[in-house]
Amino acid sequence: MKNRLHDYRKLYEKHQLLEEEIPTDPFELFHYWIKETETNKEVEEINTMTVSTVGLDGFPRSRVVLLKEYDREGFVFYTNYLSEKGKSIENNPKVSLTFFWPASERQVLIKGIARKVSDAESDEYFQSRPRGSQLGAWASNQSSVIPSREFLQKKLDLLEKEYENKPIPRPSHWGGYKVIPSEFEFWQGRPNRLHDRISYSRENELEWKIDRLAP
Numbered sequence: 001m002k003n004r005l006h007d008y009r010k011l012y013e014k015h016q017l018l019e020e021e022i023p024t025d026p027f028e029l030f031h032y033w034i035k036e037t038e039t040n041k042e043v044e045e046i047n048t049m050t051v052s053t054v055g056l057d058g059f060p061r062s063r064v065v066l067l068k069e070y071d072r073e074g075f076v077f078y079t080n081y082l083s084e085k086g087k088s089i090e091n092n093p094k095v096s097l098t099f100f101w102p103a104s105e106r107q108v109l110i111k112g113i114a115r116k117v118s119d120a121e122s123d124e125y126f127q128s129r130p131r132g133s134q135l136g137a138w139a140s141n142q143s144s145v146i147p148s149r150e151f152l153q154k155k156l157d158l159l160e161k162e163y164e165n166k167p168i169p170r171p172s173h174w175g176g177y178k179v180i181p182s183e184f185e186f187w188q189g190r191p192n193r194l195h196d197r198i199s200y201s202r203e204n205e206l207e208w209k210i211d212r213l214a215p
């Protein structure tokens with residue numbers, strides 16, 4: 001059976017991205033796009049991004065994570081350092097991030113190097129999470145094969161008893177990565193599939209080369 005999705009056809013026409021209107025600093029444009037998307041209250045989880053890594057087997061692998069912080073240096077997400085992605089990053093810190101905001105017909109691609117954030121930063125973020133999520137980080141040996149759902153639940157039950165009325169420390173294998181970009185691409189959907197694509201490549205600490213790419 002062939003399932004055709006040919007009739008999904010959206011015309012992109014909400015915005016444009018023109019050289020004369022963009023900042024020289026890609027972080028500024030990213031910030032502007034996030035802030036603008038945030039004003040649309042119908043958009044959920046604007047901080048989701050796809051992080052792609054190169055696995056130990058040489059294959060790329062992508063998965064969604066939550067962007068928790070960004071500044072003029074980079075983009076931070078939190079995860080298990082011993083997960084598949086954690087092991088991949090330790091072996092090869094070259095990653096890409098992809099944001100897709102359908103409501104504003106925009107995509108942002110980022111190429112960069114992932115570095116662990118400091119223990120102090122990871123501790124601070126971990127302590128801000130709900131206790132359930134903190135215990136979840138202890139309970140889940142992320143990416144490993146487990147026998148059943150019950151196995152996880154039992155671990156959680158034991159952890160709840162162990163940490164009853166006690167602060168929950170951050171597992172040393174759980175923390176943040178900051179992706180330091182060397183390239184950004186801002187994609188704005190336009191009619192006739194002739195989208196605007198503006199790329200920023202890092203030239204030095206402060207300067208970026210701006211190019212328009214064919215859609």
Ligand SMILES: Cc1cc2nc3c(=O)[nH]c(=O)nc-3n(C[C@H](O)[C@H](O)[C@H](O)COP(=O)(O)O)c2cc1C
Nearest residue numbers: 048063064065066077078079080083084085086143
């Ligand atoms: C909306 C959404 C947000 C997620 N956020 C995170 C996150 O911030 N950190 C994380 O480790 N996994 C997050 N996940 C789960 C990951 O997609 C993935 O399943 C998990 O990190 C294991 O990936 P790996 O086995 O490739 O390392 C999220 C999934 C979704 C759908």
Ligand SMILES: Cc1ncc(COP(=O)(O)O)c(C=O)c1O
Nearest residue numbers: 065066078079080129130133142
């Ligand atoms: C496995 C996993 N770890 C971490 C996170 C980040 O969650 P939090 O917002 O609790 O830090 C998520 C979010 O979905 C997740 O699924």
